């Protein structure tokens with residue numbers, strides 16, 4: 001490796017993509033440094049997937065404790081302590097942060113706990129003024145919540161703050177209709193907050209199959225979540241008692257204790273020095289990269305949310321791994337396959353999907369068969385919970401190949417991870433039919449479609 005540079009690789013951002021790329025590059029023998037301005041682990045570990053999932057688990061006990069009565073349990077003195085859960089989650093986040101730092105250290109990656117910017121084609125400057133040179137630079141700076149600007153927008157919180165609330169807000173308005181809005185609506189609602197979702201369109205989770213979206217909407221309404229559609233912010237006024245008077249288009253003014261925005265995430269590119277070295281950006285501020293995560297400058301790469309391809313942790317990790325193997329490994333360069341990426345929404349109940357929705361398949365293929373199972377899980381029957389699951393399988397009629405599976409119901413993401421392998425591998429409906437069911441399960445519906 002070239003010794004004319006201080007490092008072979010300098011990574012900016014120690015999140016999902018940056019940590020993986022740095023660790024793997026170092027394991028291939030590269031001299032690697034990584035700069036992190038906040039906390040090692042990035043969004044997913046510190047204020048995303050991981051603490052969110054822990055809150056989802058905590059929230060679900062609200063239903064389990066109610067349902068337990070139907071299974072013969074008497075529960076007295078039931079009480080929920082938000083601070084106890086919040087602090088337990090943060091303790092584990094800190095533990096994980098330590099493990100990520102340890103992994104980097106064990107691989108001889110130098111960590112700088114400060115902001116880094118690019119000051120020359122091969123030069124990086126840290127917040128304290130230190131400068132370093134590197135043969136390759138990897139931008140893995142992720143994304144941050146987008147907050148629309150309107151009078152009073154300074155009073156809103158985002159998912160970043162939601163993990164640290166001193167008290168649960170008795171009434172919370174959540175703006176947005178995507179992943180974060182629906183996941184946090186479920187969490188706060190289970191904790192007993194009165195939740196209202198305000199969305200600018202009339203569609204939640206627009207990339208998911210319409211039948212599943214409708215099912216989640218119906219179930220959420222029954223659980224007590226209020227939905228406002230075609231509602232955009234006009235203003236928020238903080239009142240003397242600390243509550244927030246919110247005006248939304250087409251709605252009567254209403255008072256809430258907290259307002260959270262979940263209106264998408266924008267790439268972290270500001271002030272990075274990209275213009276000084278000629279790294280090109282797209283219309284949404286994302287770094288433009290080719291299939292090998294190479295930017296418009298040959299030796300500068302970018303992975304993860306900052307490229308706004310698929311904003312999911314496992315994708316950022318794969319992009320980081322592919323970059324490190326391709327640039328520093330012994331094999332041929334390879335690209336990440338972004339097709340058929342499975343995903344999940346950890347709502348109550350969760351949604352999971354892989355491949356094409358019914359309408360996408362109709363447009364792309366035309367001749368399709370749709371199999372559907374609309375059932376009440378056994379546990380819900382005994383519990384007297386009138387909440388039905390919906391599974392859909394979309395099949396290319398000419399080949400029998402499965403092009404999409406969509407599920408809403410308990411444990412849907414856990415079931416989907418296995419089903420996604422089959423879809424990615426190009427299996428057919430006949431292959432599923434030939435597989436014996438495991439009874440009694442919810443997942444058996446996948447091999448029993450008629």
Ligand SMILES: Cc1cc2nc3c(=O)[nH]c(=O)nc-3n(C[C@H](O)[C@H](O)[C@H](O)COP(=O)(O)OP(=O)(O)OC[C@H]3O[C@@H](n4cnc5c(N)ncnc54)[C@H](O)[C@@H]3O)c2cc1C
Pocket residue numbers: 012013014015016017018035036037038039040041042043044045047048049050052114115116117140141142143159180268272303304305306310311312313314316346
């Ligand atoms: C609330 C929430 C829930 C989510 N849930 C899921 C989920 O369940 N499943 C899933 O797959 N995905 C989920 N995501 C998305 C997932 O977190 C991201 O896709 C993933 O973290 C992207 O990884 P990344 O490496 O691109 O960026 P990040 O993990 O965001 O890491 C970027 C890092 O760069 C640092 N940084 C930025 N600029 C600089 C600089 N100039 N100098 C030094 N450091 C810098 C940042 O502090 C950050 O630590 C969730 C996101 C949120 C917000």
Ligand SMILES: NC(=O)c1ccc[n+]([C@@H]2O[C@H](COP(=O)([O-])OP(=O)(O)OC[C@H]3O[C@@H](n4cnc5c(N)ncnc54)[C@H](O)[C@@H]3O)[C@@H](O)[C@H]2O)c1
Pocket residue numbers: 148175176177178179180181183199200201204205232262263264265310311312343344345346
């Ligand atoms: N379970 C998961 O895998 C998971 C969970 C959370 C977040 N994420 C990732 O993080 C990303 C960000 O999550 P998110 O929920 O913020 O985004 P999102 O893209 O899922 O949803 C954004 C929502 O905000 C609305 N919106 C956008 N601009 C608006 C504006 N100016 N005014 C009003 N509404 C507006 C959109 O119509 C949409 O409903 C997701 O796209 C996803 O990739 C994944």
